[in-house]
Amino acid sequence: MVDKNQLRIATRNTGFIDPESVESYIAVGGYQALGKCLAEMKPADVIDLMKNSGLRGRGGAGFPTGVKWGFAAKYASDTKYVVCNADEGDPGAFMDRAVLEGDPHNVLEAMAIGGYAIGGNKGTIYIRAEYPLAIARLKLAIQQAKDMGLLGDNIMGTDFSFDIELKYGAGAFVCGEETALIASMEGNRGEPYTKPPFPAEAGYWDKPTIVNNVETLANIPAIIMKGADWFSGIGTETSKGTKVFCICGKINNVGLIEVPMGTSLKTVIYDVGGGIPDGKEFKAVQTGGPSGGALTYKDLDAPIDYENLVARQSMMGSGGMIVMDEDDCMVAVAKFFLDFTMDETCGKCTPCRIGSKRIYEILDKITIGQGTEADLEKLRSLSHNIKDTALCGLGQTMPNPVLSTMRVFEDEYRAHVIDKKCPAGVCADLLEFTVVEEKCVGCTLCARVCPVNCISGKPKEVHVIDQAACIKCGACLDKCKFDAIIKQ
Amino acid sequence: MSMLTITIDGQAVEMPAGSTILAAAKKVGIDIPTLCQLDMEKQFNQQSAACRICVVEIEKRRNLAPACATSIMDGMVIKTDSQRVIEARKTVLHLMLSDHPLDCLTCEKAGACKLQDLCYQYGIEVSDYPGLRNDYPLDASNEFYTRDLNKCVACRRCVQVCTNFQSTKAIAFGDRGFTTHPVAPFDKGMSDSTCVSCGNCVSVCPVGALLSKSKEKFRSWEVSKVKTTCSYCGVGCQMNLLAKENKVVGVEPMDGASNSSLLCVKGKYGFNFINHPDRLKTPLIRKNGELVEATWDEAYGLIADKVKATKAEYGNDALAGLTSARVTNEENYLFQKLVRAGFGTNNVDHCARL
Numbered sequence: 001m002v003d004k005n006q007l008r009i010a011t012r013n014t015g016f017i018d019p020e021s022v023e024s025y026i027a028v029g030g031y032q033a034l035g036k037c038l039a040e041m042k043p044a045d046v047i048d049l050m051k052n053s054g055l056r057g058r059g060g061a062g063f064p065t066g067v068k069w070g071f072a073a074k075y076a077s078d079t080k081y082v083v084c085n086a087d088e089g090d091p092g093a094f095m096d097r098a099v100l101e102g103d104p105h106n107v108l109e110a111m112a113i114g115g116y117a118i119g120g121n122k123g124t125i126y127i128r129a130e131y132p133l134a135i136a137r138l139k140l141a142i143q144q145a146k147d148m149g150l151l152g153d154n155i156m157g158t159d160f161s162f163d164i165e166l167k168y169g170a171g172a173f174v175c176g177e178e179t180a181l182i183a184s185m186e187g188n189r190g191e192p193y194t195k196p197p198f199p200a201e202a203g204y205w206d207k208p209t210i211v212n213n214v215e216t217l218a219n220i221p222a223i224i225m226k227g228a229d230w231f232s233g234i235g236t237e238t239s240k241g242t243k244v245f246c247i248c249g250k251i252n253n254v255g256l257i258e259v260p261m262g263t264s265l266k267t268v269i270y271d272v273g274g275g276i277p278d279g280k281e282f283k284a285v286q287t288g289g290p291s292g293g294a295l296t297y298k299d300l301d302a303p304i305d306y307e308n309l310v311a312r313q314s315m316m317g318s319g320g321m322i323v324m325d326e327d328d329c330m331v332a333v334a335k336f337f338l339d340f341t342m343d344e345t346c347g348k349c350t351p352c353r354i355g356s357k358r359i360y361e362i363l364d365k366i367t368i369g370q371g372t373e374a375d376l377e378k379l380r381s382l383s384h385n386i387k388d389t390a391l392c393g394l395g396q397t398m399p400n401p402v403l404s405t406m407r408v409f410e411d412e413y414r415a416h417v418i419d420k421k422c423p424a425g426v427c428a429d430l431l432e433f434t435v436v437e438e439k440c441v442g443c444t445l446c447a448r449v450c451p452v453n454c455i456s457g458k459p460k461e462v463h464v465i466d467q468a469a470c471i472k473c474g475a476c477l478d479k480c481k482f483d484a485i486i487k488q
Numbered sequence: 489m490s491m492l493t494i495t496i497d498g499q500a501v502e503m504p505a506g507s508t509i510l511a512a513a514k515k516v517g518i519d520i521p522t523l524c525q526l527d528m529e530k531q532f533n534q535q536s537a538a539c540r541i542c543v544v545e546i547e548k549r550r551n552l553a554p555a556c557a558t559s560i561m562d563g564m565v566i567k568t569d570s571q572r573v574i575e576a577r578k579t580v581l582h583l584m585l586s587d588h589p590l591d592c593l594t595c596e597k598a599g600a601c602k603l604q605d606l607c608y609q610y611g612i613e614v615s616d617y618p619g620l621r622n623d624y625p626l627d628a629s630n631e632f633y634t635r636d637l638n639k640c641v642a643c644r645r646c647v648q649v650c651t652n653f654q655s656t657k658a659i660a661f662g663d664r665g666f667t668t669h670p671v672a673p674f675d676k677g678m679s680d681s682t683c684v685s686c687g688n689c690v691s692v693c694p695v696g697a698l699l700s701k702s703k704e705k706f707r708s709w710e711v712s713k714v715k716t717t718c719s720y721c722g723v724g725c726q727m728n729l730l731a732k733e734n735k736v737v738g739v740e741p742m743d744g745a746s747n748s749s750l751l752c753v754k755g756k757y758g759f760n761f762i763n764h765p766d767r768l769k770t771p772l773i774r775k776n777g778e779l780v781e782a783t784w785d786e787a788y789g790l791i792a793d794k795v796k797a798t799k800a801e802y803g804n805d806a807l808a809g810l811t812s813a814r815v816t817n818e819e820n821y822l823f824q825k826l827v828r829a830g831f832g833t834n835n836v837d838h839c840a841r842l
Contacts, residue, residue, distance in 0.1 A: 172664065189661055194537045194557040347661070347668020348538050353642065354583040357666040358617040382617060385579035388552050388572070389540045396551060 005272050007234065008258045009242045010058070010218035011095070014102030019137050022144035025105040031150050033221035034109050037116050038158045046117040047073055052228035054240030055220070059085055059176070059213030060291065060317045061393065062239070062306040065220075071200035072118040072208045080120030081209040082111045082162075083199075084217055085181060086127035086134070089173040090289030091340060093320035095244040096214035098256055100127070100134035103218065104141035108164060110217035112151060113224060114210055115162040123164035124204070126181050130171060138166060173344035176318075177392050178203075178211040180346065191346045192392035213318070215244055235261030239305035243319055247273050250280065250325040262303040265295060269323060280325040284408070288317030290337040290344075291397035293404025294330065313404045315397065329426035330409040331416055335363040337401040345394060352395030355386040359402060368429040371417040380406065421488075428472040431487050437462045439484035446476035446485060494564040508532045509544055509555040509566055520544065520568050521577065521609065523602050523694055524643035525556035528653055528749055532559050536644040540580050541606060544568045552576055578610050584641050586615035587622055587666075588695075595639075597696030600708035603641060622667060629679035632757045633690045633700050637669050640697040646670055646689035653750055658683040687756035691741050691749070700757070704737040706730070715742060718755040721813045721840075722820070723747065725755050729762075736762045795831060808835035 018024040025031070037046050051066030072080060084107060088096040100107060111123040127135055142164050145151040153161045167185050174180045175190040182204050184190035203209025219241060223231045232240045239261040245268065248254050252274030259268060265285065269275065276282050284294040287304075293314035295302075302308050306316050324333065342356040362379050365371045383399030390396045406413055415421050422430040435446075435455075442460040447453075454470050457463030465476070465485075477485045490505050496513050503512045513520050524539035537557035544555045547565040552573065567573060584603060592598045607613075624637035644661070647670055651657050658681040662671030672681030690698040711730040718725040726744025729736050736759050741751045761767055771787035772779040782790075798806055809827035811820050820838065827836040 194554060197533060343665050345665050347665055350540050350580050350583055353666060353668055354587050358583065358586065358619050361619040378616065382579065385576050389543050389576045389580060391537060
């Protein structure tokens with residue numbers, strides 16, 4: 001489908017070429033960028049070009065790629081490493097998978113370019129073991145590239161040699177954090193360590209290492225071929241190029257999109273995403289996955305780029321976008337994300353290990369109607385202090401979903417705490433299912449479907465729900481043909 | 489090495505590059521509290537920086553930084569006692585305390601517990617964030633110490649000392665999230681591990697999670713400390729004997745040139761002989777088939793007589809000397825001198841060669 005709002009750079013080949021054929025990649029201009037670098041450019045030229053392009057890391061933090069490469073190039077070492085971070089772990093984000101499965105040579109070529117730029121000959125792709133197809137295609141692609149002299153010793157007949165191996169992640173979210181990723185690659189427990197020193201100085205086996213995300217790498221051959229000016233002409237002042245987003249949740253067109261930086265949220269949700277299903281009202285969109293925050297209708301016109309999202313107390317993250325409608329409770333949403341990070345914290349630093357648990361517990365208390373106004377204050381102060389003290393990016397961003405939903409939907413939190421009501425009708429403990437007497441015809445369907453037999457009434461008479469016994473499963477509501485049961 | 493100048497709480501400090509903020513603060517007498525920081529680790533990036541108690545505010549940095557694991561940079565401006573820093577430390581303590589029993593009344597570690605000291609310093613009585621606590625069974629399977637993970641604050645000192653210094657690697661961290669805790673292989677008890685019972689983990693544990701099994705109950709303030717050299721071998725490990733009512737009840741390692749705050753199982757736990765009723769305190773001489781207490785003069789006189797008589801009757805090489813690894817180098821030297829020059833033989837050896 002041609003969509004004028006989309007522009008595909010990182011995903012330019014996915015879906016268009018045969019990912020298991022190197023010829024197919026070469027036919028669309030593949031490996032020309034590597035050839036151009038080796039034949040026409042000095043390593044320093046490549047780094048300058050990357051700096052001028054304005055490409056920033058697509059894994060979340062948005063660090064300028066060229067600057068990172070420049071640091072690694074600066075340190076003298078007999079060995080340097082290029083690491084591709086393919087440990088995609090955000091719930092609802094799968095752009096890296098799409099690129100690896102659909103265009104593996106693109107990533108290999110970019111890694112070799114990175115190796116040439118920093119003076120390194122070894123590449124490693126740290127990929128989660130849950131991506132078997134991506135792994136199979138990468139293995140095949142590496143073999144094909146080696147057979148054609150595009151990887152391995154003396155690439156394209158030059159002095160430059162570069163080899164790539166795969167390392168498998170075991171599913172820990174924290175291993176997407178670069179220092180934890182390096183620890184895991186070295187065979188240690190996947191835990192972050194304090195920076196500095198940054199990996200560009202002392203990374204994998206204490207050697208200068210660049211860690212780049214899949215999507216970042218996928219942009220690079222295109223930038224080399226088309227030039228820095230072309231790339232930096234796309235996007236906003238501080239964020240160049242495009243970004244791949246995974247839109248999911250309450251949206252008509254679920255899936256991957258790639259749009260220029262600076263595209264408004266409205267365009268993404270309504271034009272590309274096709275709006276909210278079933279005529280429901282848009283409520284919020286969570287960007288940045290479990291590390292990000294909720295944006296609302298007030299932010300719909302804001303151009304999406306790194307700075308704008310941070311200014312709205314969210315973040316780019318890896319590009320997950322979870323769209324929510326009027327039926328979503330924001331307290332429950334925050335609790336969902338904390339449930340995730342609480343399980344995924346590596347447990348190294350105190351604020352993240354215990355703090356995530358305590359935030360979750362307070363949120364849980366609120367969703368079952370036992371929260372107090374003091375709890376809201378505790379949530380706020382605990383969240384701020386965790387952000388300030390945690391060791392790595394995971395802990396420092398873990399309270400974001402709480403802080404952002406509290407800021408934008410404070411009334412919803414207060415409704416849970418003071419009125420003991422869940423306005424969106426999600427938190428089961430705060431709901432009540434009742435029969436509207438005027439509408440009930442006594443068909444007995446609800447009584448028959450109730451799993452705990454708490455609905456009583458004779459046929460053709462108004463039925464009654466025993467509130468004490470009701471487990472709030474909602475089966476009666478779904479079954480009633482007369483809209484005679486309401487939840488509130 | 490180049491010198492860098494930084495400002496801590498308004499004071500300028502000059503320190504060599506590679507120094508930590510913690511060391512720089514110490515130099516000008518500013519106390520930054522620590523818990524997981526391990527003095528034995530000499531390089532800043534070896535510190536686990538896990539507890540986050542030592543966080544300080546650095547101008548132009550977004551987050552607070554751990555003083556123990558952050559090296560100084562020229563021109564850094566640091567605040568160690570701002571409201572932001574104090575609030576952060578208090579939060580960390582509240583969180584630690586929320587997963588820790590409040591049994592200081594009966595805890596053997598009371599008085600020497602870092603968590604207790606820090607809560608006292610920051611005025612924290614109970615946690616603001618009460619919640620589910622971890623619940624582990626007490627592991628008393630090791631002969632020399634108990635492990636109560638309910639008191640563990642996951643500071644990692646035990647794992648660091650076992651891995652990086654003792655090199656036994658009997659423990660590591662297991663699990664993820666809230667239940668992250670030090671484990672022996674396959675999370676079995678310590679008796680199923682490769683633990684050599686050196687007790688160095690016990691020595692560095694800042695709380696009561698690792699405690700030596702002791703015949704005597706004692707609290708830290710009840711004991712006097714006597715610095716001495718371990719008498720088990722020639723290494724010369726420095727240690728404090730902990731004495732309560734003139735009886736040795738425990739041993740703690742000291743930072744000596746040869747042991748760097750480490751001990752082995754003998755030095756750490758082999759002290760019961762000191763107060764044992766069967767311990768020999770005077771020489772014994774066998775008279776009429778029975779061992780009878782004697783003075784040193786009597787004993788030396790007897791030895792000299794026997795040596796002289798044996799030499800005269802059977803020659804020098806009929807004598808031999810065997811010395812012990814439990815005496816010092818200097819004593820070993822004197823002993824071989826006695827055998828060679830006094831006995832007139834080279835028949836001298838040492839138990840460590842057996």
